[in-house]
Structure formats: C-alpha cells, structure tokens
Amino acid sequence: MARRKNMKRRRIILGNTFYLIRENGMDNVSLQMIAEKSHISKSLLQSYYPHKSKLTSDIVHNLFNTLAEQVNSYDEVNRTNPYARTKAFIYTIASLGMNDEGLDRIISEVFISNASLDNWGSMLNNWLQVNHLFDGLNIDENELRLGIAFITKGAGRLYYERKRYQFTAEELADYATSALMFSFLHCSTKEIDRTLKDGHNIIESADMNSVHHAIDTMFDEGKEIFS
Template identity: 60%
Template sequence: MARRKNMERRRVILGNTFKLIRENGLEKVSLQMIAEKSEISKSLLQSYYPHKSKLISDIARNLLTTLSSEVDKYDDIGHSSPYAHMKAFIYTVFILGSRDEGLDRIISQAITSSDSLDNWGDVLLSWLKENNIFGEYPEDFHDEIATGIAFVAVGVGRLYHERKKHHLTAEDLANYAISSLMYSFCHEDHATIQKALQDGHRIIASADMSSIHESIDKMFDPGKDIIS
C-alpha cells in the first residue's frame, strides 16, 4: 500500500511538472511552483525529487516510453527491420517536438541535459532487448550496437537543437541517425541502409499524430503506470 501511495504521488508530481514546463519552459518553473500545483510542501516534494534534473529525467523517460509504445502500433512495423523501426521512433519524437512548442521544451531539455540524455539510448536498447531483435548475433555485436546508439543519441540530439539553423526536417534527423548507426557501427552496405530508410519512410507515412498526441497528454493520468 505504501509503495502504491508513493507511486501515485510521483505520478501527480510528474504530471504537474510536465504541464508547467510545457506551458512555461524549464527556467521559469521552480520547485515551489511544482509543490503548490501538486498541493504538497516543497520539503515533501524534495523528498521525492531533490532537484529538477531528476524530474526532467523521469518525464523524458515516460515520454519516450509512451512514444515507443505508440510507434509499435504503426502499420507494417512488425514486418520491417529494426533499423526501420528505430527510424520511425526517432522521427516521431522529433516531429512532435517540431510541431508542439510545449513538447519541444521537454525534448530540448532532455537532449541537452547530461542527466537525461541517456534516456534516448536506454529506450532504444530496451526495445531491442525486449523484442530480441539482435538475439542471434554474438555478444560483441550487442556491445557495438550499444556504443552506436549512445553515439547517435548525442549526435542527433545536437542536430535537433540546431535543426532550424541547418534547415533539417524530422525525417532528415532520423535518416542521419539510422544511417550513421548502420554504416559506422553495424557495418551494413549501402543497399541495406537505403532499404531501411525507405521502409521507415513508409511506416511514418501511416502514422496518426493526433492519437499519439492524445496518448502523451494522458500519460500521467490517474491509473496510468509510470516509470520513476
């Protein structure tokens, strides 16, 4: 019972923080504001989240996990390569950030904060392991995939932050991420890389962004499972 109450309070805190940052930006949101909106004392809030960085990290992880679940529902996703699937996931994150100023505040903070940056790689690696995508490959290949994803998470995160300067679309960013991973770390040939990018394009063309937005808006609603 105590653990359930603990997670319920964390859900409320995370949901309120998510709303405040979407509306105002991280810099304008204080722990006192979060505590007041959550109807608890600042000291109690800090017993759960001593610093805003941990709040951002948990929000980013819940956001990316929610998006990962939504991407799994895309048409033909189960018949495509893991690379095409990853392209669809990365595209979805960045297209939502490009279209929604509030989500962009969350995503931008996540990819520039050393405390939350690892969430990108963690979500992708978790998905790969849960679906045993590279299960038949030797262990050293798994290590190379993990290294590649860590590299891509940092690189594509920086490009997202500077996307307007370089006139990059969400699909450009997804293509750079996947082609870099496939070529530099998975040693795939040009034809295989192009097929993965084309398959990924076909997948994202079927995406219903309105339903994904709805899932994000409700991810901290009462009764929802959260990661914290």
Template identity: 75%
Template structure:
C-alpha cells in the same frame, strides 16, 4: 496501501511538472511552483524528488516509454525490419518536438543536459532489447551500444540546430539510422537504403493525433508510470 499512495502522489507530481514545463520551459519552473500546483508543501515534494533533475529524468523516461508503445502500434511496425523501426522511433521524437512547442521544451532539455542525454541512449537500448528488435540478427552488442550512444549525441546536436541546417524530422531520422548502420554495424549502402525506405513506409502509417493523445494522458490514473 502506502506504496499505492506513494505512486499516486508521484503520478500527480510528474503530471503537474510535465504540464508546467510544457507551458513555461524547464528554467522557468521551480520546485515551489510544482509543489503549489500539486497541493503539497515543498518539503514533501522534496521527499519524493530532492532535485529537478530527478523529475526531469522521470518525465523523459515516461515520455520515451509512451513513444515506444505508440511506435509499436504503427500499422507496419511489426514488420521484421529493426532499423526501419529505429528510424520510425527517432522520427516520432523529432516530429513531435518540431510541431509542439511545449514538447520541444522537454525534448530540447533532454538533448542539452549530459545526464538526460545519457539516459536517452540507455532508454533507446532498453527499448530495442524489450522489443527484441535485433534478435536473430548478427550484431555485436558492444558495437550497437556504442553506435546508439554516438547517434543520440549527434542527433541531439542536429535537432538543436535543425532550423539552421533546414532539416526535417525524417532527414534527422535518416542521418541517425544511416550512421548507426554504416559506421558501427557495417551494412552496405543498398541495405541502408532499403531500411530507410521501410522506415518511411512505417511513419507514413502513423497517426500523430493518437500519439499526441497518448502523451497528453500518460500520467492519467490507470496508466503505467515509471519512477
């Protein structure tokens, strides 16, 4: 019972923090604001989350897992095309941030902070393993992990400077996928071109309104949360 109450309160805290950051940005949200919106004292809030960094990490982790689930639901995402699915995942993150100012605040925060940026790479690796994307494909795990760390950092910089470079969400996803495949996993240009084409077909099948609804409700009662 205590654990259930604990998770219920964490769900409330995370949901309220998520909405406050979407509305105001990370720098304009304090622990006191979160506590007041959650109907608890600041000291009780800090017994769950002593610092905003832990809150941010948990929100990004839940956002990441929600997006991963949604990408898996795209009509063509079950095709045997791991790099195409990786492109679709990166595209989904970028397109959401580009078209939703509130989500952009959270995504930008994730790419600015070294701690959360590292978590993006770890979580992308976890998503790949959980979905068995590279099972049966001859890929060195160390090279894959190094490549993901590299493209996570690079795509974060490009996402931050996307307006200056006039980059679309798909262009960002193409750069990241191409860099991973060519520089770290040594695929040919023809293989890369095919993966990007397959990825385009996957994102063409995506219903972004469904993805938005999943994000808006990811901390609702009954939804699995990670904390």
C-alpha cells in the same frame, strides 16, 4: 493503501511537473512552483522528490516509454526490419518536438544535456533489447551500443540546430539511421536504402494524433507510470 496513496500523489506531482515544464522549460520551473501546482507544501514534495533532477529524469523516462509503446503499435512496424523501426522511433521524437512548442522545450533541453543524452541513449538501448529488435542478426553488441551513443548525440545536436540546417523530422531520422547502419553495423548501401524506405512506410502508417494524445494523458489515472 499507503502505497496506492503514494503512487497517486506521485502521479499528480509528475503530471503537474510535465505541464509546467511544457509551459516554461525545465530551467524555469522550481520545486516551489510544482508544490503550489500540486496543492502541497514544498517539504511534502521533497519527501517524494528531494531534488528536481529526479523529477525531470522521471518525466523523461515516462515520455520515452510512452513513445516506445506508441511506435510498437504502428501498423507497419512488425513487417519491416529493426533498423526501419529505429528510424520510426527517431522520427517520432523529432516530429513531436518540431510540431509542439511545449514538447520541443523538453526534447531540446534533453538533447543539450550530456547527462540526459546518456540517459536517453541507455533507454534507447534498453528498448532495442526488450523488443529483441536485433536478435538473430550478426551484429557486434558493443558496436551497437557505441553506435546508439553516437547517433543520440549527433541527432540531438542536429535537432537542436535544425532551423540552421533546415532538417525535417524524416531527414534527421534518415541521417541517424544511416550513420548507425553504415558506420557501426557495417550494412551495405542497398540495405540502408531499403531500410529508409521501409521506415518511411512505418511513418506513413502512424497516427501522430494518437501519439500526441498518449503523451498528453500519460500521467492520467490508470496509466502505468515510471517513478
């Protein structure tokens, strides 16, 4: 019973933190604001989350996991190669941020923080491994990890400065996927062209309204949460 109560309160705290940082940005949300929104004392909040960094890290993890689940459910995702699925994942992140001011605050701040970028890159690597996306392909795992780190930082910088460069979400996903395939995994131009087309087909099959709803409700009762 105590553990269930503990998780219920964590769910409430995370949900309220997510709401507040969507409204105000990470830097403009304090532990006191989160405690007041959650109708608890700051000291009780800190018994669950002593530092805001742990809270924001859990928010990012839950956002990433929710996005990963949604990408895995796209209609065309299992009919294409793993590189195309990677493009769809990058597109989904960029598209949501470009079309939702609140999510943009979170995604932008993730992409300008080296610690958060490293965390995001690690989660992307884990997603690739858990889904066995590159099993059976003749690739160097160290090159793959290096490539993921590179494109995470590069795509993050481009996302943050997208208005300056006038990138669309798909153009950004194409850039990141092409860089990974060509520079690190040594794929041919033909393979890259086919992948970008397959990735486009995945994107066309995606219901972005469903993705958005999944994010809006990811801390609701009954949803699995990372904490």
